[in-house]
Structures are given as structure tokens and as C-alpha cells.
Amino acid sequence: MLTDSHIDRVVQLALDEDAPWGDITSETFIPAETQATAVLNAREPGILAGAEVFAAAFRLTDAATSVDLHMADGDHFTSGATLATVSGPARALLRAERIGLNFCQRLSGVATATRAFVDAVHGTGVHIADTRKTTPGLRAFERHAVQCGGGRNHRFSLSDAVMAKDNHLAVLTARGMSITEAINTARSRLGHTTSIEVEVDRLDQIEPVIAGGVDIIMLDNFTLDDLRAGVELVARRAVVEASGNVTLATVRAIAETGVDVISSGALTHSVRSLDLGLDMALHGA
Template sequence: MLTDDAITEVVQRALREDAPWGDVTSEALIPEEASATASVVAREAGVLAGTRVLLSVAREVDPLIEVTLRAADGDHFAPGQTLAELSGSARGILRAERIALNLLQRLSGIATLTSAYVAQTEGTRAQIVDTRKTTPGLRALERDAVVAGGGRNHRFSLSDAVLVKDNHLAILLAQGLTVTEALVDLKQRLSHTTRVEVEVDRLDQIEEVLAAGVDTIMLDNFGPDDLVEGVAQVAGRALVEASGGVNLGTVGRIAASGVDLISVGALTHSARALDLGLDIAIDVPAGRAPAGFAAV
């Protein structure tokens, strides 16, 4: 889902926001011909995501900045590990620094949190999936980070698949239709390629939903025992997704119930940005260093 165009759009918008009329500090302080080398260094352990974004930031700021990746998306890293190296215009690297780090830290935080959830499901059939609870404008990047962490993507947008939730059903039932009738009518008006998922919040709703031939049934805010019973009731007639009440303390037991999917909004709406830094050395030509600076 993450295209080069999507990355470029985000990066260009971020750079315009950060330096709409240039970097007045670097332009006044750093000689135009000064070069620099810099390393992206992990201050804590985690899982890397966003290397394509780093490359895009450097390219947009100055195509002559060289970026050497020392790790790939999905790699686990340790504190002190160098993840990437940059060389080129000192002004360019300084302008790229904040945007590159902001995005790398955010995306690596998502990948790291996703990896922790995935680890809790080891030995089960359950797959960890994300939701639409993403940062507006960053959905493609954040969901790519989920994949880097070992998770999978749910529908990307409202246009991709049908997900009938309790409010949808309430409106339909107010028209006098049964749940099964409403869903059958819905499926007749959809393309045969459009998948249909329906949310239920009680065990007694499962049969009337399955009778419509849906693809996936979401068991929303079910307790552990009801999840086990719900999976047994579905009996392979549809994929079973668990949602609600999912955290690192509960996800293992939810996975053990036999569900196929566990959707976790926290992957993108509550991930903590990782601590990454940019260690930089500027090479100022002799005779051009401002007062207080030494040429190196």
C-alpha cells in the first residue's frame, strides 16, 4: 500500500511546514560549501521502520546527499546501533534532520509495539492487524510500519471493504428488516469482489449474521470464555476477528481462544516514538569557520 508517491507527498508537506522560507539558522551560520557526515543512532532497542522515508527526505532536501542504510525495515536493533549514515551538504543534512527523525521515530515506535503484540500470539493461529485509527495524512506510512513489525493490515479505507457495525445494523433494523435479510440485500448490491465483515457484541447474534454468508465476523468486546464459545459456534464458516479490550496483557489469552484475527487500534494511535538520534560532524573549510567554530 505504501507507494513512492505517498511517501513523497508526506515528506514534501513536512519539509514545507518545517522550513517554509528556508533554514535561517543554518543559512546564516554554516558556510554553503560545508559538508557533513551524520549517523542515525538508536538510543534504545526496537524494530526499524521508515527507511524509505529517510531516503525520500534526503532526496527532497538535496539529491546529492548520500544515504547508506545499515539496517532494513523489520530489523531488530540494540541501543547504540547505527541504523543509517548520511554524507553531503551540511546545510542539507541539518534541514533534513528533524523531519527524518520525527518520521523514523514514529514509524519505528509502531513497528516495535506491533512486534511486541505479535510475540504474545506465538503458537496460535491469530494474526495481529491494525485499524483505521491512524494519524491523519500518515496512514500509508503507519500501516507499512505495522507490517515491518510483523502485523497485517485491515481495510485501508472506507472504500476498500464493507464493515457493518452496530450503528449500521440499528438503522437497518429500524426499517423492519431482520439482520439476515438486511445483510443478504446488502450483498446483492455489492460487487462479488467486495468482502463483507459484520460486528456482533453478543453470542446470540452470530447465527443470523452467518446465515447471510458473510466473509468475516467481528466479536467485539467479548470476554475470553465467550470468545472460545463464539469461535466454536462459527465453526470455520467465516473468519473470526476479535476486537476491543486488547492490550499486551490480554492479547495472549485472546489469541488462545482460536480467533483468526485480532485488531488493535493501539498499534497506531498509542505507539510511543522511539528514541533515535542523529550524530553529526560538520566539515567547515579552513578560513571559513564562524567565530567559535573550528575547521575540521
């Protein structure tokens, strides 16, 4: 999903935004011939994500820079660990520093938060998934970070799968169409490889949705008791996904209701970037 070409395109946009006409501070203070080495250090423990994105920031700034990655995406690191070493023209290192850090700190934060959710449901057989509540333009990056943390990805975009939510159902109801009829009509228009998911917010909606032959049913903002009742009603006739107000404090109890998947927007929209630092020294200093 996260290709080299996509990394380069997004990172270049970030570099252009940060220094549209060059880095006047470094160009004023640092002689052009100055060489330096910088070390990426972890100031707190976490899960690494965005290592190649970090490297791209320096590579795209100056091809003469060299990035040695000491850990790979998905690796756990402790506070004080050395994650990467960068060498090359000091001006290039200073210009790329903030962009490389911004990406790596943000993505490692997503991966670390995801791992906490995955660990919280360990042993239940439930999968943790993200949502489309991602930073505009950075979806592929953040989805990659979720995978690094052991999570799974929901549909990538509106083009990937049918997912009828409450607003879709409200429009259909206003037109006098039943949920079952709407699902059957949608199925007739789709290829055999396209799945259908429908979101419900009441127990009485489950049977009409199942009657339409959905692949996945999302139980949205259900209480724990209603989740258990919903799982029993579905009776393995569809994949059951729970969503809505999922937190690290509640995710284990949700998993124990018997659902198959728990999706949480918090994995991408509410995470804290990890504290990583880039410490620089001149060659020969």
C-alpha cells in the first residue's frame, strides 16, 4: 500500500512547504562544505513506523546524504535506543530534520497506540482495525503505521467496498425502501468480488440487514449487553464489527462480547506523536 513513489511524492510536498525558497538560516550560518552526522534517538519506548519515510526526507533533500536504519518498521524500541544514523552535508541534514522527525514521530505514535489496543484484546481472537478518520493526504502513511502496530486496515477509500451507514439508510427510508430491499438492489449492481457492510444502531435492524445477505454488519455505539445480543442474533451469518467510542479502557470488554472486529478512529485521529530526537555533530568535532 505504501509505495516508494507515494512516499517520495508526499515527502517532497512537505519539504517544499517547509523550505519553499531554501533554508535561509542554514545557508547563512553553515558553510556549504560542512559535513555532519545526526543520530535519531528514542526518548521514550514505542513501536517504530515511518523509517523509510524518515530516510526519504534526507534522500530527497540531497542525494549525497546517507541514512543507516538500525531498526525496521514494526520493531519495538526502548527509551534511549538509536533508531537511525544520517550522514552528509550539514545544510541538507538541517533542512530535512523537521520533516523527517514529523513523519516518524507521528507514524510511530500511531503504531504504538495500535499495539496497545492489540495487546489489550490478546487472546480473544478479535482483530483491531482502523477507520477512514485519517489525516487528509496521509491515509496510506497512517494505515501503514496501523499495520506496524499489529492492526488491520478497514476499506482504504469509498471506492473499495460498499458500506451503508446511518445517513445512507436515512435516505433510503425517506424514499420508502426497506433495508432488505435496498441491500438486494445494491447486490444486483455489484460484481461478485465486492463486499457489502451495513451499519446498524439498533437490535431490531439486524434481522432485516442479515436477510439482505450482507457480508459484514457493524454494530455502532451498542452497549455491551446489546453487543452480546447482537452477536447472538447474527449467529455467524456475517462478520460482526463493533465501532463507536472505542477506547483503550473499553476495548477488552467489547472484544469479550464475541464480535469479530473492533474498529477505532482513535488509532489515527487521537494519537500523540512519540518523542524522538535528532542529535547532530560535525565531522571531526
